[in-house]
Amino acid sequence: MVITSLDNKKIKKYNSLKTVKGRKEEGLFLIEGMHLCEEAQKSGILIDVLIEENTKLSFNYNNEITYVTSNVLNKLSNLTNSGKVIGICKIRKNNEIKGNRILLLDEISDPGNLGTIIRSSKAFDIDTIILSNNSVDIYNDKVLRSTEGMIFHMNILYDDLKEVILKLKKDNYLILGTDVREGTDVRNIKTNKYALIMGNEGHGVSKELLNLTDKNLYIKMNPHCESLNVAVATSILLYELRGSNE
Numbered sequence: 001m002v003i004t005s006l007d008n009k010k011i012k013k014y015n016s017l018k019t020v021k022g023r024k025e026e027g028l029f030l031i032e033g034m035h036l037c038e039e040a041q042k043s044g045i046l047i048d049v050l051i052e053e054n055t056k057l058s059f060n061y062n063n064e065i066t067y068v069t070s071n072v073l074n075k076l077s078n079l080t081n082s083g084k085v086i087g088i089c090k091i092r093k094n095n096e097i098k099g100n101r102i103l104l105l106d107e108i109s110d111p112g113n114l115g116t117i118i119r120s121s122k123a124f125d126i127d128t129i130i131l132s133n134n135s136v137d138i139y140n141d142k143v144l145r146s147t148e149g150m151i152f153h154m155n156i157l158y159d160d161l162k163e164v165i166l167k168l169k170k171d172n173y174l175i176l177g178t179d180v181r182e183g184t185d186v187r188n189i190k191t192n193k194y195a196l197i198m199g200n201e202g203h204g205v206s207k208e209l210l211n212l213t214d215k216n217l218y219i220k221m222n223p224h225c226e227s228l229n230v231a232v233a234t235s236i237l238l239y240e241l242r243g244s245n246e
Helices: 009-018 020-026 034-043 070-076 111-123 141-147 161-170 230-244
Strands: 028-032 046-052 064-068 085-090 101-105 128-132 155-159 174-178 194-198 215-218
Touching: 009 020, 009 028, 009 070, 009 085, 020 028, 028 034, 028 141, 034 046, 034 085, 046 070, 101 111, 101 161, 101 230, 111 128, 111 141, 111 230, 128 161, 155 161, 161 174, 161 194, 174 230, 194 230
Parallel strands: 046 064, 101 128, 101 194, 128 155, 174 194, 174 215
Antiparallel strands: 028 085, 046 085
């Protein structure tokens, strides 16, 4: 059977997942493309696949498959040119901080930046990402695409960062911020248990959180360049910190 109607009950439900409200109410989110669907399948959160009629999946999938017309796919897609497959995933309820390498994100607002940061976090062995409650939604379609599927293999949660930092201090994590004027060169940091705070694209980390850091870091670079994009800066710092505990 192929779903052809935009008024189909299932399609209406899935279309609501394009909004933050819909995702919270249903506990589900949408992904697009074979690669993201395959990565979601590996992590065990893919519960339904909507695929254009006469199209085959490029990976093994034994759960529910829903065949639809291109018109229906276009309805659900956030892309100008939709792909041939859309996946429906369950939202994990993560609330536990795991590991010794923690990344705290204070009011990150750009979906592309967050997606890149998540991808770099996986590449450089971050154990847990904690976002402030007013950061961009990790299930935003631009965030999901930017992660290239790495979001499905990361422990990510939202929380009050001040409370989190105070807890981490009690657990002997080294709390690291950034300061381009008076910071410590990241290459001189040696630690295997830390929490790095990165801030908003416009105004950086809040003063309230910076007042709680043990050390502030900077990246040595050409003096004619005043600053880096937050995703680029985060990636460099995570790379250097990874080397500090190997």
